[in-house]
Amino acid sequence: MNAFLPHDFKVYMDVRHALLAVATALDFVGVDDLHHGHRVAYMAYECASVLGWPDEKKQFAYFAGLIHDCGVSSSEEHLRLLKLMQPEDAHCHSKRGYEALLECPILDVFAPIVLYHHTPWLELQSHDLSVFERDIAALIFLADRTDFLRARYTHGCHEELITLHESMVAENLLAHCGTLFEPEMVNAMCQLVKKDGFWYNMDATHIELLGLEFKANHFYDKELDIGGVKQLARFLARIVDAKSPFTFHHSEKVALLAKLVAKDCGISDTDAELLYVAGLLHDVGKLKTPDLLLHKEGKLTKEEYSIVKRHTVDTEHTLHRFFPKSVIGEWASNHHERLDGSGYPFSKRQEQLDLPSRILAVVDVFQALTQKRPYRGSLSLSEIYDIMQPMVDKGQLDAGVYSILLADIDNFYHLSTQEFQT
Template sequence: MNTLTDLEIDLHQALLMIARALDYVGIDDINHGHRVGYMAYRCAQYLGWEEKKAAFAYYTGLIHDCGVSSTEEHQNLVGYLVPENERAHCLKGYSELEKCPLLQDFSIPVLYHHTRWTDLIKLDISDYDKDIAAIVYIADRVDFLRNYYTQSIHHDAVTLQAGLISDHIQSQSGLMFEPDMVKAMCGLIATEGFWFNMDATCLEVFASERKDSQLQYCHKLSLNNIIQLARFVARIVDAKSSFTFEHSERVALLAKMLATDMDFEPRMCEMIYVAGLLHDIGKLRTPDEILNKNNRLTDEEYSKIRRHTVDTDFALRIFFKNSDIGKWASNHHERLDGSGYPYHKKAIDLDLPSRIIAIADIFQALSQKRPYRKERMQPDEIIREMTSLVENNKIDKDVFSFVQNDIDRYYCASIGAKEMNFQEI
């Protein structure tokens, strides 16, 4: 098996991957995190912050909405200057960041990035965290105003609305926003280049420049670090719908179990585990109402579901350039007879890790409640269903035999049974 196994990725790339995943939540409102990071960085520069602190503001801006998985929640946050229940996603983001040691430094600023300045100054947190939270808050709300004033015009015409945007944030100086940051942001708002550099291509170049200047974010991550980050992203994905709770985590575990039972070498088992964790990252772009629909999907709705595999492929190929992880992850709906999607690949095109993840995904989905199926299937029902897929040349017979021959163990892992410690596998 000819496999690309280079997992070289640094924290800069990882944070951009998270930002890309969060972009999917907005569906058509892309680059919100990138714009907030860009504006926070430019404002920090204007204020004369040291480069290291300005860079931290940029990266916090990139991932500030990591507590948002729902499209409806995203639309609420970008639809109002003071959104309803804005605290909920801050708490969720904080909780997820605290679970990921590599990202814990971002947790306090993310927790308070929607906190009014009058309340923020009273909190018992460091001045550094207050500054980061405050600068991300004003950048986030300026992006709301940018969208608000360009709803019916091209975004470049925002320069014609700069005065109105300045008036908005100046009216909240010392209330919602820190006064010096208001002055700095108003100075930036008055320049056309500030706005024009929020074009998608410009933001991509800007991100590349940050990597060149911030060496502390460019050290290659260990495989354990990558797994830690993949779990972080998986939890964001699985929070998209109550019906997909822990789906990515359990698909990853099942895939790793299969790879281990099939005597793959340990590093390959871990790579397959990462691919399992990230296989549904593209589903963040699927509208909530489609994922939660409790009856038959229309053809148009099903086409939107199918798109998630391509979005997964795109996101992972960017960041795992010399690895097959993206291919394995995005192949999970392909079938050996060419009837799958998105590329209708056939057996000759599907390597063993791809076949493993496809079987893990099917098995876990069948053992989970879904909108169209109120109860999970029992082991004997799953065996019958998947045996039919084998007989119709949809999935790999040899891979499935490992599940079939140890069905109780795989079923316990899939439903998260407490009596077995599967993390030791």
């Protein structure tokens, strides 16, 4: 079943672009409050500049700000963080983000910052952190809560009207000077928030250009090899899978199954690894899907289904930012397409769907059927066969790929249903 794959499969990505792309994916979680990570990055960088920090420390503050909320995967949790200056359960997402970063060695330097980015200044000083880490964590907390105040004062009105509330923002920050926030940082931030231009510059495109125009830095500009790309993909996959308790580890299992089936289909090891990455990230667009729809136990209405289907296009757009010269995004976004044109989002037909896309479609259906749900356990192999075989017979799923799956079905079923080991 080896097939000619007429694409450039090389992956070009450095840490700088990876962090910017992660921030964009995390923005999906905000739904009603987009670009929070971008704004925190911008505010932290500008405040660090007023404080006279060296370039390397300012850059670190910027990139830490971009991904500081990597432990937030639900829109509901994001909204809770906008209700109080000191949210009661902020430590939960801080710890999740910390643990996710520790599993990603190319980004684990940000883990302590994420863990402590909601820790009050009085408490922060007692933790075992370097001066560098303590300063960054304190600044991210201050920038995060400054954006909280921006959201509070612009709720229900045009965002530029924050300039009418600059004094109120400053007063709120000063009220917590020395307790929640480090005093020198508060004074520096208050200088900034009283300037209209500070707020007007909070455009996501401008903020990204700021990060792209920083002085060259070996850490941020180093190109990732396939191992680094897989680390990054697993990091994002865990954020996606954490969004819904119904589908926990779905992305990681789809990736593993796709890679194994691809090898059995005769696809090269290199391309099988890239398909593994596509499998990890095939549902990244679901970060934008409303939580209630992903958590719904019963059948979706026509209107709800229409909203859910969009995740495929959001996946492709996101992955194009990660891998602009690769077909990984196309493979990932094709996982709901069907060979007879009955799939979505573009109703592609068999001549438009290459072998990796067909493999991903088959294993996505298979893995979803093996997953436990609150209203049912894993389906048995006979039940799965009764669902998938008609899809093959109708020409929706690739018969050759399905036969490869059936040839080692007991092993694939075991891998798909076993408790996942991290």
